[in-house]
Amino acid sequence: MKEKKKDNKDKLAGNGKQxxxxxxxxxxxxxxxxxxxxxxxxxxxxxREITEAGIPAEISRFKDALAKTxxxxxxxxxxxxREMGVEHGKIFSAHLLxxxxxxxxxxxxxRLSKKKKNIExxxxxVLDKYVGVLAEAKDEYLxxxxxxxxxxxxxxxRNLTGIEERSMESLDEKSIIIAYDLSxxxxxxxxxGRVLGFATxxxxxxxxxxxxxxxxxxxxxxxxxxxxDAVKNGDRVILDGLHGVVIVNPSGKLVEKYEKEKKKYxxxxxxxxxIRSLPSETLDGKKVGVAGNIELPEDVASVVSHGxxxxxxxxxxxxYMNRKDLPSEEEQFNAYKSVAQRIKPQSxxxxxxxxxxxxxxxxxxxxxxxxxxxxxxxxxxxxxxPDIFKSQLRAIMRAxxxxxxxxxxPMISGVTEFRQANELLEDVKKELRKEGKxxxxxxxxxxxxxxxxxxxxxxxxxxxxxxxxxxxxxxIQYSLAVDRVNEKIAYLYEPTHPAVLELVRMVIQNGHNxxxxxxxxxxxxGDISLTLILMxxxxxxxxxxPIAVPEIKKIVRSVNYFDARExxxxxxxFNTGREILxxxxxxxxxxxxxxxxxxx
Amino acid sequence: xxxxxxxxxxxxxxxxxxxxxxxxxxxxxxxxxxxxEKDDQKVNGKSIMGILMLAAERGAxxxxxxxxxxxxxxxxxxxxxxxxxxxxxxx
Numbered sequence: 169m170k171e172k173k174k175d176n177k178d179k180l181a182g183n184g185k186q187x188x189x190x191x192x193x194x195x196x197x198x199x200x201x202x203x204x205x206x207x208x209x210x211x212x213x214x215x216r217e218i219t220e221a222g223i224p225a226e227i228s229r230f231k232d233a234l235a236k237t238x239x240x241x242x243x244x245x246x247x248x249x250r251e252m253g254v255e256h257g258k259i260f261s262a263h264l265l266x267x268x269x270x271x272x273x274x275x276x277x278x279r280l281s282k283k284k285k286n287i288e289x290x291x292x293x294v295l296d297k298y299v300g301v302l303a304e305a306k307d308e309y310l311x312x313x314x315x316x317x318x319x320x321x322x323x324x325x326r327n328l329t330g331i332e333e334r335s336m337e338s339l340d341e342k343s344i345i346i347a348y349d350l351s352x353x354x355x356x357x358x359x360x361g362r363v364l365g366f367a368t369x370x371x372x373x374x375x376x377x378x379x380x381x382x383x384x385x386x387x388x389x390x391x392x393x394x395x396x397d398a399v400k401n402g403d404r405v406i407l408d409g410l411h412g413v414v415i416v417n418p419s420g421k422l423v424e425k426y427e428k429e430k431k432k433y434x435x436x437x438x439x440x441x442x443i444r445s446l447p448s449e450t451l452d453g454k455k456v457g458v459a460g461n462i463e464l465p466e467d468v469a470s471v472v473s474h475g476x477x478x479x480x481x482x483x484x485x486x487x488y489m490n491r492k493d494l495p496s497e498e499e500q501f502n503a504y505k506s507v508a509q510r511i512k513p514q515s516x517x518x519x520x521x522x523x524x525x526x527x528x529x530x531x532x533x534x535x536x537x538x539x540x541x542x543x544x545x546x547x548x549x550x551x552x553x554p555d556i557f558k559s560q561l562r563a564i565m566r567a568x569x570x571x572x573x574x575x576x577x578p579m580i581s582g583v584t585e586f587r588q589a590n591e592l593l594e595d596v597k598k599e600l601r602k603e604g605k606x607x608x609x610x611x612x613x614x615x616x617x618x619x620x621x622x623x624x625x626x627x628x629x630x631x632x633x634x635x636x637x638x639x640x641x642x643x644i645q646y647s648l649a650v651d652r653v654n655e656k657i658a659y660l661y662e663p664t665h666p667a668v669l670e671l672v673r674m675v676i677q678n679g680h681n682x683x684x685x686x687x688x689x690x691x692x693x694g695d696i697s698l699t700l701i702l703m704x705x706x707x708x709x710x711x712x713x714p715i716a717v718p719e720i721k722k723i724v725r726s727v728n729y730f731d732a733r734e735x736x737x738x739x740x741x742f743n744t745g746r747e748i749l750x751x752x753x754x755x756x757x758x759x760x761x762x763x764x765x766x767x768x
Numbered sequence: 769x770x771x772x773x774x775x776x777x778x779x780x781x782x783x784x785x786x787x788x789x790x791x792x793x794x795x796x797x798x799x800x801x802x803x804x805e806k807d808d809q810k811v812n813g814k815s816i817m818g819i820l821m822l823a824a825e826r827g828a829x830x831x832x833x834x835x836x837x838x839x840x841x842x843x844x845x846x847x848x849x850x851x852x853x854x855x856x857x858x859x
Binding site: 261262265266269270271272298301302305313317493496498499502 | 776778789792793811812814815816817818820821823851852
């Protein structure tokens with residue numbers, strides 16, 4: 169293997185030709201600069217025989233090295249926790265566990281007594297064995313842990329042999345680091361000022377190196393396979409951490425192109441950071457909420473980093489996916505509680521189980537249907553299976569005391585269903601009171617408006633619901649009778665169809681007549697060409713995927729509510745969806761010209 | 769005293785680095801010897817290397833066994849960790 173690599177090297181490097189390699193994007197951004205090839209660290213110890221009498225001395229050297237390594241790791245952990253946050257320091261807590269692993273230590277000592285070889289080589293052999301097993305693992309996440317284990321292993325070997333640690337501190341100019349692999353320790357020692365970016369042969373999306381690069385905000389590409397063969401010290405390199413591409417010895421024209429890309433990306437980032445902490449309100453002072461949609465508790469971080477104000481849709485189907493059993497109340501409670509705590513004091517709207525349609529479940533034995541989207545799904549399914557539904561309601565209610573938690577029912581077709589769901593909720597409240605379990609008695613319960621019959625009777629629903637959230641994907645497909653997965657008729661799926669906009673207008677007005685807020689959480693909420701119209705119709709909150717949040721916020725902050733109202737009024741007078749869309753886009757370009765490129 | 773229980777791993781990432789670290793740290797707090805078993809592989813529950821070797825993914829059935837004074841409590845608390853849907857932080 170080693171020999172073969174050398175062959176490649178002769179072929180690839182040194183001829184100054186342009187070479188482009190594709191890897192895995194690990195941290196976003198673009199870097200253009202000089203390569204600094206970071207050699208593989210050679211700590212492979214030489215093997216030497218020892219006598220029976222020499223064994224205790226080897227063991228005591230081993231124990232000393234372990235003690236010294238422990239000290240080193242604790243010092244790094246402290247430094248990283250201070251500079252990069254406790255989250256990253258924890259990587260090194262896991263390293264300590266490897267170091268203190270009783271099984272590993274015992275195995276080394278047993279092997280030492282048996283083989284009678286110096287402790288360095290025995291230790292290296294044992295470590296190799298474990299790495300070998302992990303390298304065979306099917307799971308990428310598990311394979312990525314090899315880096316952690318070898319990182320600790322190398323530290324121990326260094327302390328046994330006295331070889332000094334390679335260091336980024338010695339970099340004297342700004343460089344792009346090229347390496348076979350970088351350990352978490354290597355990455356932790358990188359300085360944003362000196363390291364422009366880095367590229368490695370191995371590594372995956374979930375390696376610590378990738379995770380740390382992201383938080384250091386250094387562009388990185390991993391898993392390039394042969395980057396160390398293709399580059400030599402001093403080569404000019406373009407590293408595109410957005411697309412996972414590295415170009416060695418690029419042409420002047422290419423450099424120019426990437427300089428432009430780099431500027432564009434940095435301007436975008438800067439804008440995002442600026443707008444993140446600014447309130448979402450119009451020039452004339454009307455608050456228009458911009459919230460994020462999430463699926464997993466981990467997604468909260470992205471909601472916060474994109475400057476969303478709370479979570480307008482927390483989907484709960486993932487609990488039921490890819491498993492054979494049903495999720496327990498406790499499991500759901502823990503997730504809701506964690507989200508509520510993390511987003512506090514802002515609110516999170518939990519949508520109760522929305523199964524069926526295109527989301528099937530293996531464990532629930534739901535029969536196949538001819539028309540699943542018009543079938544036994546969402547609230548219809550939940551009302552028929554109170555055992556499953558109540559366990560979710562209990563979990564939501566119990567979590568409601570940990571933050572600002574609200575809930576809504578999907579696929580409500582009329583007030584009867586809303587009442588039936590609320591009856592079950594009342595049962596749950598009674599149970600919890602009896603058990604002495606605390607919950608928020610005044611929790612807000614809303615209805616999703618995604619069935620045309622609910623939109624048309626929203627004046628009735630508004631008297632009983634605490635808020636509305638318009639689910640546009642289904643509302644459009646049901647109102648226009650268009651299955652948008654069907655390519656032959658996909659052109660009919662038109663969010664700006666006058667019928668759709670009329671329903672949206674009606675829902676907002678009916679909600680406001682009863683004094684309840686109206687949000688929108690479907691894809692339409694994230695489509696910037698429609699933002700002005702929706703604002704003008706009086707929508708109180710947009711909830712979109714976190715990525716779309718900054719742009720929507722930017723539009724909100726760039727216009728007067730008064731003007732948006734006028735635009736919406738005019739838009740509703742057109743006869744076709746196409747005219748409405750064109751009008752709306754033209755108005756957006758006129759009022760927020762910065763967004764021209766994103767609209768294209 | 770010996771206590772045994774079969775548990776389904778519910779951590780989203782299976783019993784891998786972080787969850788495994790939580791498990792090992794907890795296991796080491798007990799006097800009892802802790803073993804975990806998957807298929808026909810049996811490893812020391814106080815060893816992170818051992819646990820990583822099991823490569824127990826989400827949904828895997830594993831047996832937690834404790835032998836010693838606090839066996840009962842150990843099995844209770846350790847099974848609880850395995851049934852957590854969310855990754856716990858290392859204490």
